[in-house]
Amino acid sequence: MHGTVAPPAFWAGLENDPGFCAVARTWARRLGAGYALVRRALLERRPGLARYYPCPQDCGCEHQVLAGPPGEWCGVCQCEPWNCPDLRLAESDLQLWELSLPRLARSICGALGLRHRFCEMGLPGVVQAGEWVADAFPVFLAVLGRPERFGHAVGQLCARLHRRFIVVGPTDGFMNAAIEEMLARERSAFFALDRCVALTASGTLAPVVQPGELFAAFRPESAGLLTEETARGAFELVRRLDVSERLKPPTLLTVFRLYCIEQLSAARIARMTGCAKSTVLERLKLLRQKTGVEPADFRPLSLHLARMEDALTDSRARRIHRRTAALGEEEDPES
Numbered sequence: 343m344h345g346t347v348a349p350p351a352f353w354a355g356l357e358n359d360p361g362f363c364a365v366a367r368t369w370a371r372r373l374g375a376g377y378a379l380v381r382r383a384l385l386e387r388r389p390g391l392a393r394y395y396p397c398p399q400d401c402g403c404e405h406q407v408l409a410g411p412p413g414e415w416c417g418v419c420q421c422e423p424w425n426c427p428d429l430r431l432a433e434s435d436l437q438l439w440e441l442s443l444p445r446l447a448r449s450i451c452g453a454l455g456l457r458h459r460f461c462e463m464g465l466p467g468v469v470q471a472g473e474w475v476a477d478a479f480p481v482f483l484a485v486l487g488r489p490e491r492f493g494h495a496v497g498q499l500c501a502r503l504h505r506r507f508i509v510v511g512p513t514d515g516f517m518n519a520a521i522e523e524m525l526a527r528e529r530s531a532f533f534a535l536d537r538c539v540a541l542t543a544s545g546t547l548a549p550v551v552q553p554g555e556l557f558a559a560f561r562p563e564s565a566g567l568l569t570e571e572t573a574r575g576a577f578e579l580v581r582r583l584d585v586s587e588r589l590k591p592p593t594l595l596t597v598f599r600l601y602c603i604e605q606l607s608a609a610r611i612a613r614m615t616g617c618a619k620s621t622v623l624e625r626l627k628l629l630r631q632k633t634g635v636e637p638a639d640f641r642p643l644s645l646h647l648a649r650m651e652d653a654l655t656d657s658r659a660r661r662i663h664r665r666t667a668a669l670g671e672e673e674d675p676e677s
Contacts, residue, residue, distance in 0.1 A: 352376035353536035356441060356485060363438040365392050376541055380384050383545035384445050391415075391436040405429055407436060447471035447483050450510060451546035453539045454556070455583070455632050456481055457575045468495045472552075474508060475575055475634060481508040492516035500528050508560065510535055531559065554631040561634055562653055573643040576633045579648055583632055589625070592617060594632075597625040602640035603647045650669040 352496045355372030367383035369385065372378040395417045403426065405417030415436060417429030444460055447469055457473035463482070464470055471483040482499060486492045486658040492511070496611065498508060507530045514534040525531055538556055539547045549556075577598075586596035592600075601622075613621040624668040626637050641649065 352380065352497065352541055353534075354515070356380075356488065356512045359514060362487065363388050363440045365395060365436060366371050366439060367398075367435070369439055379543070379545040381386075381439065381543055383440045383449065384442055386442045386445070387441045388438040390438060391433065392438055394420075395429060395431060395436065398429070399426055401426060405587045407431065441485065443467075443469050443483060443485065446485070450483060450535070450539065451481075453549050454481075454510075455549075456554040457483055457578065463499075465495050465498055467491065468499075471510070473575065474557050474560055478571075478575075479506055479508055479557075480508060482510045484509055486511070486516065489516040489518070491520050493518070496521050496524055496532075500524050500530070503528070506530050508533065508557065510538075512536060519521070552631040554634040557634050573640060573647055574650060576635060576640065576664050577647060579633060580629065587628075591615060592622065592625060594629060597622060598629060598637070598640075599636055599651065601626060602652065603644045605644060607642050 352375075355369075355376075357373065364372075366381070368379065373380050383506070391407070393407050395407055397403045397419070399406055401421060403419060403421045404589055405419055405426070405428075408416045408418055410416045410430075413433065415431040416432050419426035419428065446650050447460055448458055448471075450456065451472040454474075456474055456662070458472045459470060459480075461470035467486040468482055468484045471481050473479060474481055475593070480503070484492060484495055484562075486495060494515070494565050495511060499509070506528060509530070509532045511532065511534065513536050514532065515534060521532070533556065538551050540551065542548050550633055581600045584593050587594060592611065596615065597611060600606045601608070606614070608622040611622045615622075629637050
């Protein structure tokens with residue numbers, strides 16, 4: 343299991359004004375133990391150099407940056423009265439860093455099993471990160487520095503979309519009864535990232551709660567949304583999970599193919615793959631948790647899924663499965 347960074351300082355440190363740029367020292371204060379990982383994974387350099395530098399004595403003042411000898415700068419105390427020594431600063435001290443919303447959005451999609459679809463929304467600090475179950479439910483990332491800005495952004499999404507959607511943000515610190523009421527009217531919801539994903543020691547995000555459980559209220563079958571596009575999104579998700587989960591045979595993709603496309607029973611799949619039926623049932627449970635859809639609900643779209651498989655997977659391997667399935671063994675009614 344990946345080691346994780348303690349979330350409070352990390353996520354609260356990202357709850358800043360849109361377009362927030364700061365020097366490395368300020369980011370290190372905000373992010374605590376997660377700073378080095380966040381800088382590598384989620385921050386990006388911005389043009390120019392800082393005109394002010396935070397006081398190392400934590401008195402609250404910002405030192406004004408003045409040019410010194412070539413390649414050096416001086417940070418002059420702005421306290422009244424003056425009580426901090428001047429600072430000798432290098433160019434690396436004054437470089438500006440900003441949170442990259444596209445990088446954070448992509449990382450969130452990977453952790454929560456979302457279909458990545460980045461889109462600017464014309465709202466500062468708000469972007470569409472992706473979709474939960476194909477295009478059924480858009481997921482928006484909101485990183486805002488003030489409660490009134492967060493409330494305005496949610497109100498704009500409700501007014502413009504006229505459909506169910508999901509909002510994620512660093513913490514739930516800006517949530518209140520009025521915002522909850524707006525979301526409830528649209529049957530939408532907000533999820534705090536500090537409660538559902540964690541920063542790993544490798545600088546990636548990992549789920550704390552399985553996506554299918556987290557978004558249980560957004561099951562496509564409950565709204566009649568299990569369409570061909572929904573199936574496509576789920577199939578793409580399963581293909582990605584097949585690589586990331588690194589399970590012993592049978593893999594998630596194998597079980598998905600045999601159960602949802604070939605429509606075989608769990609017992610028959612177990613016999614074909616040489617494993618226990620309980621192993622197949624565990625794979626089906628994991629599919630349900632990851633996609634938020636009952637595996638059996640994909641079966642009516644088996645022909646569409648089969649066409650997708652022909653286009654996206656090794657057709658030779660699929661022919662082997664079809665030949666095995668046609669060897670004359672009677673289907674087991676168990677599921």
